[in-house]
Amino acid sequence: MDVHSDIPRSRRERPAKPALTREGIVAAAVELMRAEGMQKVTMRRLAQELDTGPASLYVYVRNTAELHAAILDELLGIIEPVPAEGDWRGRLEKLLTSYTAMLFEHPGLAQSALVARPSGKHYLNLIETLLALLAEGGVPSGQAAWGVDVLLQYATATAAEQATRDLTVNAQDDWDALTRALHGASDRTHPHIATLATELLSGTPQVRLSWGFHLLINGILHTPVPPARSNA
Amino acid sequence: MDVHSDIPRSRRERPAKPALTREGIVAAAVELMRAEGMQKVTMRRLAQELDTGPASLYVYVRNTAELHAAILDELLGIIEPVPAEGDWRGRLEKLLTSYTAMLFEHPGLAQSALVARPSGKHYLNLIETLLALLAEGGVPSGQAAWGVDVLLQYATATAAEQATRDLTVNAQDDWDALTRALHGASDRTHPHIATLATELLSGTPQVRLSWGFHLLINGILHTPVPPARSNA
DNA sequence: ACCTGAACACCGTTCAAGT
DNA sequence: ACCTGAACACCGTTCAAGT
Numbered sequence: 001m002d003v004h005s006d007i008p009r010s011r012r013e014r015p016a017k018p019a020l021t022r023e024g025i026v027a028a029a030v031e032l033m034r035a036e037g038m039q040k041v042t043m044r045r046l047a048q049e050l051d052t053g054p055a056s057l058y059v060y061v062r063n064t065a066e067l068h069a070a071i072l073d074e075l076l077g078i079i080e081p082v083p084a085e086g087d088w089r090g091r092l093e094k095l096l097t098s099y100t101a102m103l104f105e106h107p108g109l110a111q112s113a114l115v116a117r118p119s120g121k122h123y124l125n126l127i128e129t130l131l132a133l134l135a136e137g138g139v140p141s142g143q144a145a146w147g148v149d150v151l152l153q154y155a156t157a158t159a160a161e162q163a164t165r166d167l168t169v170n171a172q173d174d175w176d177a178l179t180r181a182l183h184g185a186s187d188r189t190h191p192h193i194a195t196l197a198t199e200l201l202s203g204t205p206q207v208r209l210s211w212g213f214h215l216l217i218n219g220i221l222h223t224p225v226p227p228a229r230s231n232a
Numbered sequence: 233m234d235v236h237s238d239i240p241r242s243r244r245e246r247p248a249k250p251a252l253t254r255e256g257i258v259a260a261a262v263e264l265m266r267a268e269g270m271q272k273v274t275m276r277r278l279a280q281e282l283d284t285g286p287a288s289l290y291v292y293v294r295n296t297a298e299l300h301a302a303i304l305d306e307l308l309g310i311i312e313p314v315p316a317e318g319d320w321r322g323r324l325e326k327l328l329t330s331y332t333a334m335l336f337e338h339p340g341l342a343q344s345a346l347v348a349r350p351s352g353k354h355y356l357n358l359i360e361t362l363l364a365l366l367a368e369g370g371v372p373s374g375q376a377a378w379g380v381d382v383l384l385q386y387a388t389a390t391a392a393e394q395a396t397r398d399l400t401v402n403a404q405d406d407w408d409a410l411t412r413a414l415h416g417a418s419d420r421t422h423p424h425i426a427t428l429a430t431e432l433l434s435g436t437p438q439v440r441l442s443w444g445f446h447l448l449i450n451g452i453l454h455t456p457v458p459p460a461r462s463n464a
Numbered sequence: 465a466c467c468t469g470a471a472c473a474c475c476g477t478t479c480a481a482g483t
Numbered sequence: 484a485c486c487t488g489a490a491c492a493c494c495g496t497t498c499a500a501g502t
Contacts, residue, residue: 020467117407117409124414127425146432153389154386157388171349174348177349215448218454218455219451220447220451274475288486291485471496479487
């Protein structure tokens with residue numbers, strides 16, 4: 001009955017076709033993102049990659065947002081571990097910079113990351129490491145607990161801003177418009193902008209990011225959280 | 233020839249149809265957003281509202297991103313002006329809270345705001361006011377110039393996070409998953425999370441937002457910017 | 465019971481062909 | 484010169500009907 005019995009079964013199928021499981025789907029999604037960018041990771045395109053219809057994916061993934069969250073957690077698994085030596089501030093900044101760099105490499109993922117409420121195992125590991133570093137620095141635990149959110153949000157939002165700017169064709173136009181608007185501000189109506197136009201536009205993204213991390217760490221150290229009110 | 237000559241011309245047209253100008257398009261977009269939410273403000277839907285085809289809008293608006301940016305600047309025009317009395321920190325926080333509240337009322341706009349590089353007049357006014365308040369507080373100008381970006385980014389990102397959480401049906405599920413993940417963390421593998429699970433999840437959005445503003449203001453005050461390197 | 469083809473209800477953007 | 488109908492190339496999600 002089997003007309004193909006002389007051909008090994010494995011040769012008759014597309015060699016790289018992953019099994020249709022949640023793991024296989026997420027793995028294929030990551031592969032597709034690496035190959036063609038986040039904007040191509042759609043349910044339809046991914047289904048095509050897996051030789052099936054989009055409806056089939058909904059058996060394993062609730063929706064596009066959940067798929068993106070799964071990709072994010074996968075990517076969190078590959079950010080380089082923080083070195084064991086050095087002062088806690090330097091190591092903290094290194095970890096946050098690695099996180100941001102990972103999002104920079106995958107424009108589009110950052111925007112999902114901002115909205116997604118991740119809860120995967122790699123995300124938990126990241127939170128744990130951040131808390132450990134803040135504890136090592138003597139940051140009071142309440143401030144550390146709320147601080148990790150702010151640190152990750154800052155890193156994520158910065159990547160999302162920058163990422164989309166790289167992607168968009170009109171990025172330069174927008175930047176030019178802002179530059180003109182700031183430098184062209186009248187010192188009668190906008191005296192502070194007129195005085196600070198250069199400073200407002202100065203600094204490379206890297207230097208600004210680093211300054212932001214320092215600012216946040218200083219702020220977290222110096223800002224007590226309000227006393228809990230019937231919340232425990 | 234004109235069979236309608238006995239009916240005033242104005243009565244034969246849809247009463248509220250704005251002229252097809254950039255201003256008219258943006259005004260209609262704002263109206264549509266108020267009536268049906270940002271997710272309905274698409275080129276196609278907006279064109280329909282203006283009794284034309286989507287292609288016509290491209291004569292006045294470069295793309296969807298630019299349309300969203302225009303809406304944002306329009307909305308910035310209605311945030312309540314900062315009161316003249318009180319200490320600068322209190323007034324600064326009030327202004328930032330108004331800004332955030334505006335974005336909260338229009339879920340979806342916040343996400344555009346994060347990516348858009350606005351340069352409209354209302355945006356300039358906001359920057360000017362923020363710089364004035366920081367100057368009043370004696371913040372060194374370099375720190376103030378970079379600080380306004382961080383303050384607005386924090387406010388915008390927080391609104392974007394929260395806004396999407398309100399919109400999404402599965403928001404509660406995501407939250408539950410995170411709660412379970414944090415409270416279920418093993419104190420062998422994730423000792424800090426296990427200890428701080430309650431603190432990590434504590435605080436209303438309002439209290440967290442306010443704490444974040446304090447932390448940022450403290451950080452901006454205490455963190456000098458690096459010396460300019462051949463950038464001026 | 466599990467899976468999915470086909471449909472529903474949309475998108476942004478372009479460009480040839482009109483007036 | 485200015486405007487736009489129609490087309491191109493896509494989306495996410497659902498559900499009835501298959502195996």
